[in-house]
Amino acid sequence: MNILIDDVEEHIANYLKSLGQVVRVQIVQIIGGREACVCHLEAILRIRQARISQHLIALRKAGIVKTRREGRHIFYKLENPKILELID
Numbered sequence: 001m002n003i004l005i006d007d008v009e010e011h012i013a014n015y016l017k018s019l020g021q022v023v024r025v026q027i028v029q030i031i032g033g034r035e036a037c038v039c040h041l042e043a044i045l046r047i048r049q050a051r052i053s054q055h056l057i058a059l060r061k062a063g064i065v066k067t068r069r070e071g072r073h074i075f076y077k078l079e080n081p082k083i084l085e086l087i088d
């Protein structure tokens with residue numbers, strides 16, 4: 001098999017694996033409509049900030065979300081909004 005194709009397939013598998021938890025899918029759905037900081041996500045999801053931050057780190061490492069800093073706050077938004085089509 002072609003090494004390049006294997007790399008693409010591995011990338012796709014890792015990308016989907018990153019969405020393999022309900023909270024991560026919820027985060028993607030929330031920030032799909034607008035960017036949000038952890039405090040916004042905490043209020044909507046009603047889970048601890050530390051847990052949300054861990055999920056955001058995983059989503060960022062997977063290239064699913066990106067960040068923007070504004071003062072003390074870091075805002076998260078989707079790297080590629082088309083991921084919502086995948087979830088739908």
